[in-house]
Amino acid sequence: MKKSQTFSLLKRKDFRLLFYVQVFSSFGNWLDVLAINALISFQWGLDLRANAASVIVMFLPYIVIGPLSSVWIDRYDQKKVMMFSTLFHVMVIFGFFVAPNIWVLLALIFLKSSLASVFEPARQSSNRKVVPNEYMAEASSLSQIVLNVTKIVAPLMGGVLLVMTKPQMIFLIEGIMYGMALMLIFKLPAFEKGGQENCIAKASYWVDFKEGFSLIRSNRLLLSAISITSISMFINFLYDSFFAPLSLSLGLDKTGYGLISSALGAGSVTGSFLCGTYTNWRKNPLRFMSIGRIISGVFMLLVGLGCYGFVHGNLLFWMIVFAMIGCVGTALFVPYGFILTTETPANMLGRISAFSTAIQSASSLLAPVIGSLLGKWLCLASVFTVSAVTFILLGSVSFFITNNKKSYEKKNLVKEQA
Known part of the structure; x- marks a missing residue:
């Protein structure tokens, strides 16, 4: 590694x-x-x-x-x-x-x-x-x-x-x-405007605007990364606002609620650090993201089963589970940022970044509403269980449709040599 x-x-x-x-x-x-x-x-x-x-x-x-x-x-x-x-x-x-x-x-x-x-x-x-x-x-x-x-x-x-x-x-x-x-x-310092003169010379604003969408559609790796991240953000926001009632379902008090929330955050920071320290995933970041979704889904499934009463654990157990969810969850965002910057020409990064953020923000608005309706229709445990199963399915599907590892490594090698 x-x-x-x-x-x-x-x-x-x-x-x-x-x-x-x-x-x-x-x-x-x-x-x-x-x-x-x-x-x-x-x-x-x-x-x-x-x-x-x-x-x-x-x-x-x-x-x-x-x-x-x-x-x-x-x-x-x-x-x-x-x-x-x-x-x-x-x-x-x-x-x-x-x-x-x-x-x-x-x-x-x-x-x-x-x-x-x-x-x-x-x-x-x-x-x-x-x-x-x-x-x-x-x-x-x-x-x-x-x-x-x-x-x-x-x-x-x-x-x-x-x-x-x-x-x-x-x-x-x-x-x-x-x-x-x-x-x-x-x-x-003043940044070089490499490639921007070409943008200014375009026929119209809308030509440049559509060019961003065309790049996303034509670049399979970029499209896959944005799709996986956007769907994952939607799943995250299905349950993101339910941690307080979740704590009660797991038999935890206010202190437990604070500690599992802190464990989730600490895990996220740790995962970000590890992804920057051990960077072998660069050979195939999309597959790394896919595996991260599967593992996150497995740990989230433990949470859902805990709400149903099938899995029992003390505060330390649930802190470890949420720390792992946060840590492995970073297996999405660090490689995603890497793909976004390496697969996008420097003179188009603003458009691609803004488009992907727009999709994620739309998820942030819609998902909590759907999550609350799902919780009322079924129960709180169903929100976490459905999220877990969806994570596992998303990771599994994206894993099998990922570009062949060797072809990606070859493409990456050509880019570095260029």
């Missing part, structure tokens, strides 16, 4: 700057999750419809604004795109600080997500320009580590701050985070 140094990329100044830009922007992006809900529910005393509306306007820009803006992201200087989107981010967060009512807050949430849907494809395109091909696996691993850590730490910190202060103070800290990201972006 080939071993590499996951953090060796941080020795490269340009990547190090982009890495810390992601750290601060991702931390700011997740810091206000609890603060927004606290502002709506506790400070303004609104009902669940307002909370649901905030979730909808948060995901909608990724489905609409991201893909529509992706052509311009590919055409123009990604450093400037990141700079202006982050600057406006700071201004929007200041709006959160003084928002007088729910309607203004919803508009600001929509603007914030719109800016994020522009920023992230630009950041990924910038990464592609500063990371050599032989380090793409490590870059994808580091990016996933940042995402997993900030998704855990930032809301936790936001929750602690809510105990001590008002939601507005959290928005202020969030604005400072984006401000620090902005200062780092200023230090980035």
